[in-house]
Amino acid sequence: MRKTLNIGLFGFGCVGFGLYEVLQKTPGLKANIKNICVKNPNKTREIAAENFTFNPDDLLNDPEINVIVELIDDADAAFEITKRALKSGKAVVSANKKMVAEHFEELLQLQRENNVPLLYEAACCASMPIIRNLEEYYDNDLLESIQGIVNGSTNYILTKTSRDKLSYEDALKEAQEKGFAESNPILDTGGFDAKYKLLILLAHSFGHIAKPDDLLNIGIDGLGGLELKYASEKGWKIKLVAQAFKHSDGNVGAFVLPKFVSPEDRLYNVDDVFNGVVTKTSFADEQFFVGRGAGAHPTASAVLSDISALTYDYKYEYKKISRGEEIALAEELDLNVFLRHEKLDAETLKPYFKKVSESYLNGEAGYITGTISFENLKKVQKDETLKKSFVLLDVIR
Ligand SMILES: NC(=O)c1ccc[n+]([C@@H]2O[C@H](COP(=O)([O-])OP(=O)(O)OC[C@H]3O[C@@H](n4cnc5c(N)ncnc54)[C@H](OP(=O)(O)O)[C@@H]3O)[C@@H](O)[C@H]2O)c1
Missing domain, CATH: 3.30.70 (Alpha-Beta Plaits)
Known part of the structure; x- marks a missing residue:
């Protein structure tokens, strides 16, 4: 039988409010928000003030709350919240890729020790159901590679420079004005955000847990006119691609690099803020996921799917990690x-x-x-x- 969930929600920004709206439109789901914790007491909110607290204990110490949904923009605070929640036996749903990537091993351990799940589908490509597919669907097939455009802001900037012939600076400015890029955009443009997502994909696809410093990330911030001209003369585009693949030496290659893509490549038409991921397996050949990689409702839809999965006690089994195969990062x-x-x-x-x-x-x-x-x-x-x-x-x- 499906469980009823009492949610303690951290964060009521873009995704938090998005989730609130999406839950209002999903009455069939046995999940309700019991309390919301935010940070700034002086902010005007979209809903009445009595719905909010500024004290995390009001959620974390409430025995009636059985799920913490963590949608804040501070990875360190998010880790503390997640740790406390798991230790007190509350399931957690998070959208925070930086937190998951930086603390993968500890988070895995905390789930095992406390026998409670942490789900984070929204942390990787927002609306695209990639993690659960890697966990469940690709368990029996021989996965050879996974590669994708996993960062919407850089894809928007690259689309603007190639399709609309904007300069890099103008494209970045436009992305910032539209809210797709932060005022300090280096996490996105330097390929760090893509790397956090790749670390999560790497664990769920090949069972290798790496730390952010282990993987090379080159972003789009150093791109210049010559390479854009080179791409345009050949009819190609430049995309920021995160990839992990089995190398002939048995190890796994993984990095984030700008890549030329030709019209034959499935990622060629993944433009603007969209994300796209191509998996390649030994028997199924290529499969292609495409969807919105950011935004309030698309991201909230993945959070909602995790919440729904918790009503039937779903948890990641980390099957590829549990197999205990020694897989190293390919350097040669x-x-x-x-x-x-x-x-x-x-x-x-x-x-x-x-x-x-x-x-x-x-x-x-x-x-x-x-x-x-x-x-x-x-x-x-x-x-x-x-x-x-x-x-x-x-x-x-
Ligand atoms: N936006 C997207 O499209 C998207 C896509 C995929 C994943 N994500 C991830 O989703 C998460 C939330 O992103 P967002 O865009 O919704 O951020 P946001 O709009 O900046 O909202 C952040 C929220 O977190 C709250 N907050 C910050 N520190 C807190 C703390 N210590 N305790 C309680 N509340 C705290 C803020 O409180 P105040 O309201 O009081 O300031 C705010 O409500 C991030 O991990 C992000 O990486 C976002």
């Missing part, structure tokens, strides 16, 4: 890349390549395309004296 990789650089650095950079396919110089800048080891790519990327930008052509497997 070769990639075909485009590297844009300053004219003066051309000869310094060529020796990093195993094979140079093309090189070009104009008045002040140039590019090299060719094959580079993952190790050398990371060395060049780390060198802050070099002005450069990498765009992936493909991974050699």
Whole structure:
């Protein structure tokens, strides 16, 4: 029989209020919000003041509340709330990818020790049901790779630069004005948000738990005119792609990099704030998920789905992790890349390549395309004296 849920809700911002509205329209679900905790006592709210508290204890110590839904924008506070809730036997639903990615191991442990679930479908690609599919559907098939556009703001900026020919600065400004990008956008544009999501995908697809520092993320903030022109001349687009794949050495390659995509690629038409994920399995070949990766109602719909799953006691079994297979991150990789650089650095950079396919110089800048080891790519990327930008052509497997 389905359980009745009494929800203690943390956060009443974009997603929190979105969830409130979505729950009003889903009367069939046996779930009601009992209390809401927010931070700022001086804010005007969309609903009456008596619905709110500013004291987390009012939710966490209430024995009638059996589910905490955590929708706040502070990953450290979110972790404290989640930890306390799980320890007191309350199930938790969260949308916070940074919290889940940074504390994956501890959160797994807390769930096991206290025998209560933590669900976080909304943390990865908002409305797209990717985590539960990886957990359940792809358990029996041989998953080879998962790759996707998992960050809506950067996709919006890239769409504006390629389709509407806006400069990077203007596209970013427009994304900020429309609320798609933060005033300090580096979490998105630097590829960090995409990396947090990739860490979650990596655990649910291949059973590898990594820390944020373990994975390379190159964002779109360093992209320049040469690579955009290169893409446009070939009829391609540049997308920020997070990917994890089985390498021929048995390990798993995983990173976030800007990538050229051709019209044949399923990610080519994933534009604006949409997200898209392509899975490839040994027998089913490719499957493609596309949907809204942000926004109040799309994100709330994934939170709602987790709440609904709790009414029938659903929990992630972390099947791939439980198998205990030793899977390491693949480091011995070769990639075909485009590297844009300053004219003066051309000869310094060529020796990093195993094979140079093309090189070009104009008045002040140039590019090299060719094959580079993952190790050398990371060395060049780390060198802050070099002005450069990498765009992936493909991974050699
Ligand atoms: N927005 C999206 O499209 C989207 C998509 C996917 C995932 N997410 C994730 O969903 C979560 C919420 O995002 P959002 O866009 O809804 O954020 P938001 O609009 O900035 O709202 C944040 C809410 O959290 C509350 N809050 C902050 N610190 C708190 C604390 N210590 N205790 C209690 N309440 C606290 C704020 O309270 P006040 O109202 O008092 O300021 C506010 O109500 C984040 O983890 C985000 O990454 C968002």
